[in-house]
Amino acid sequence: MRQDKQDARQLKIVIVGHVDHGKSTLVGRLIHETGALPEGRFEAIKAQSERRGMPFEWAFLMDAIQAERDQGITIDTTQIRFRTERRPYVIIDAPGHKEFLKNMVTGAASAEAALLLIDAHEGVQEQSRRHGYLLSLLGVRQVAVLVNKMDLVGYSADRFGQVAEEYRAYLKGLGVEPSCIIPISAREGDNMTAHSGRMPWYQGPTALQALDGFETLPRPFERPLRMPVQDVYKFDQRRIIAGRIESGSLEVGQEVIFSPSNKTARIRSIEAWQAGTPETVRAGQSVGVTLDEQIFVERGEVMSHVADAPQETNVFKARLFWLGRNALEQGARYTLKLGTLETEVTVEAIERVIDTDDLSAKAATRIERNGAGEVVLRTRRLLALDEHEENPATGRFVLVENHMPVGGGIVSMEGYPDQRHLVTVRSTNITAVGHAVTREARTARNGHKGGVLWFTGLSGAGKSTLALALERELFAKGYLVYVLDGDNVRGGLNKDLGFGPEARAENIRRIGEVAALFADAGFLVISSFISPYRADRERAKEAAGAAFHEIYVKASLEACEDRDPKGLYRRARQGEIAEFTGISSPYEPPEAAELVVPTDELPVEECLGMLMRYVGERFQNTR
Amino acid sequence: MDHLDELEAESIFILREAFAKLDKLAILWSLGKDSNVVLWLCRKAFFGHVPFPVMHVDTERKFPEMYAFRDRYAKEWNLNFIRELCPPIEATDPTLPPAGRSAARKTLGLRAAIEKHGFEGLILGIRRDEEAIRAKERYFSPRDETGQWNLKDQPPEFWNQYMTSFPEGTHVRVHPILHWTELDIWKYTKRENIPLIDLYFSKNGKRYRSLGDKDITSPIESEAADIDAVIAELETTRTPERAGRAMDHEAEDSFERLRAAGYM
């Protein structure tokens, strides 16, 4: 294919690095040498420096406004254009000063490639590392490292080697491989556009060649279709669903699903104004469609193909960076924006805070401004999203506090189930048949009410022991009582389910429904499952309504691990059992259990006593 | 998608975000090539409609061709058109240079119009490549009660998420073509066949590259008499676009002072 120079796609690049390591100088030099400066600009700035009695600085070309010159630091992203033989570029000059990290983020988030500068004399500094870290988090994968000010270190190959190795090792810790590491002097012009005679030991690419070596990123046409709904328009007789296709492609006639409402319809038409009537649209396009059915869809939903829908959850893990003036706190609430959806979110846990200096992680309850870490977030509404790895556009989000965007993060579903299959669209065309035998009649006959005692707790906390003991005691007292546990459920009802997060969630969903039926029939059901996710228990509670009693069988992880009756913890620690609750997947303790039974504090008999008293008070027919 | 398609898709996305998130929205129509493109993009975004008022803040010192253009297309495009007037020059800050005062009239007129209609958001056709300070702009740029732009502490914008909710009293400028260049505007105008005032084309060796008020805009030397010639000219020039506007050259910081005060 012929490379048409004029129409080669423009590449967006960002230039980052510690303050004073030469970013502005590099940009000034680049635009001058590629002939991109507006006429007279170079001379004007030169004259201006002289007027002010200051030596000429290349950086002045970038800092062409008063405020910047006075402050002496570049304060924001500016977009500067130039072109090489290969293609046009837009440089987003990002500042190095710590205070303005949010501006660096603004610039770098839209860049396809980055040049990262390090002063050869000063070596790798705090911001060199932090910027490297942010580039990786923001998804900028193409990075060239420029070791600048080689003139200050006598163009020493040794010094270059030291700096290059140190930084290469740092990037490796982030899983980033730089495309090249180049010794330059931005001020003197060495290895910028041509090899400099002053560093004969370096034969690699020049800074300009490094740029031309980057690739413009292809649009994600091959990924599953994702179109976050921006709006639904009814300006005329058409009802148009509008949004931008973030990935994949769409054709007229295809069946689509909207998540998380899980409604489906077919595409009747793709609408456009002054652009014909397209039959297909692809990633990157802002489009509008009409559907063959009048379903209610609103902003915030994600349109996809039925077979390849996004995941749904209200709890997930994230790696995030924080720009807020106030630290991010455990338990704090923010607004989360993901695609076009906005919802309230709570920081359920801060799993670790990352020190970007050495990439070490430590436990903490807050992430300070300009910091980064890993958190568990719980949203009020169900979200449609993807793992960031699988689909960046629908796998990242922004947090907002007091109207201001204060952080950004990427989604990991590790250890959390996709709740998609659990959104039971309760059939609306079946009206519940009223039983001729009333609940009161059953209670009167049985001498007690029906209900669900939902035991939850870690493996080894004592759920089964207590459940079976309680069953025996209650049966002896004449109760209609039955224990649901792994043994009787997994053998038949849930025989088809595995042990992955989704299957475990489905397992619990079915148990919740069965337990509710038993309770309705007048039984006292004791369900004995780890049921680690709050969302799952919420659902079981919804199924049984007021008859649901959450019983937290509580023992610390250490206590359970000590007991380890079946040797499961040992095997999980050795990595033989994947996604073992408490070890490699989370346990979310109840927030408001009806009863907490602390088995690591009280002997079994006392625990049983607590349960018997509880049942007596709540279930015995008092009339 | 080619370069223009990419620009267009991004602008449409921004316009739709603004329309979805901002309650009282309007577009500022200065009658020039940039705001014509923005109007065109609105019609693309909203499938032939412009679902909010289109406002011209009139200095009453525009070229007659501009008024004729305005009256024609306001009707032809079925716009919800609003015209607001600027206050007399005496109302402006006397310490500003003359052309700056003239521009400041517009600031005052605009501020009054915003207040009168209670607009929460205003769509403007400014571009980053116009002037160094505009390069600092965000797509969604909040202004406080007095119209002040706090350029040193702007909200971050990334991953297509913008600041779209605001404390009481703030209003927001929305800049859907911020990422376009002058050349992009011309190529798009040509491709889409968007109507244009012919002051942009050469007559007697001169044409206007940018249209402000009569008294503060001067034509440049040019033989470019049609759109192709203009594009060819721009592909080689390195003179900045606003060179023909007096205000920018009077004091190094006059543009910034005006901008901070709400002039766009």
Ligand SMILES: Nc1nc2c(ncn2[C@@H]2O[C@H](COP(=O)(O)OP(=O)(O)O)[C@@H](O)[C@H]2O)c(=O)[nH]1
């Ligand atoms: N000796 C030397 N000085 C440089 C070089 N590049 C930049 N500088 C100087 O380093 C200082 C900071 O540069 P600047 O570009 O403003 O850094 P920024 O803060 O990263 O934008 C200025 O005084 C520059 O002249 C270089 O290659 N060699």
